[in-house]
Amino acid sequence: QSALTQEASVSGTVGQKVTLSCSGNSKNIGSYAVGWYQQISHGVPKSVMFGNSLPSGIPDRFSASKSGTTASLTISGLQPEDEADYYCSTWDYSLNAQVFGGGTKLTVL
């Protein structure tokens, strides 16, 4: 069982806005910045957000937020190439470990 909880699947149509959530607790999401990782077709994961920072080369339709112990990744203007698995991750000071969510499969209809 993952330390962080994500939806198993989310879908949206091209151009739509979708939000993926990641729920944790005060020892992880409540205390540290959250990273979001995109993995297309079981390839190499890629960082798409860290905290509120967009890595170089990632389109600005990706944004992130956090409220308490829940983090969210929002994709505005969904594109076919956004179809992927998305993982959230952060540090957990009680486990002294990096923890991941179970991943959300995003389908673009």
Add this chain to the structure above:
Amino acid sequence: QVQLVQSGAEVKKPGASVKVSCKASGNSFTLYGISWVRQAPGQGLEWMGWISTDNGNTNYAQKFQGRVTMTTDSSTTTTSMELRTLRSDDTAVYFCAAKDSPASAPLDPWGQGTLVVVSS
């Protein structure tokens, strides 16, 4: 920006050990730490541990304590992860990823992954 290139696929028998390497090129090697993350077939991402490329300090996931060793060699800008006493459920793709510190900073970039198959 650092680039990470990992060693090739491995097939091992149960009980054996495997050592996967991750060579960094680009920006200064010692400015980064390296995390190791694995992904079993059809499963999610699992963190194994982190090593400082500056001083070799390590932080291993409790699950792998006693079975994993991460090392770093600044002369070759290569970090390695050795996993011992392999079991069939260690079959996975193993990724290295740059991470400045264990608790903060993103995993970015990632190596291309190394498939390790454990089978008799």
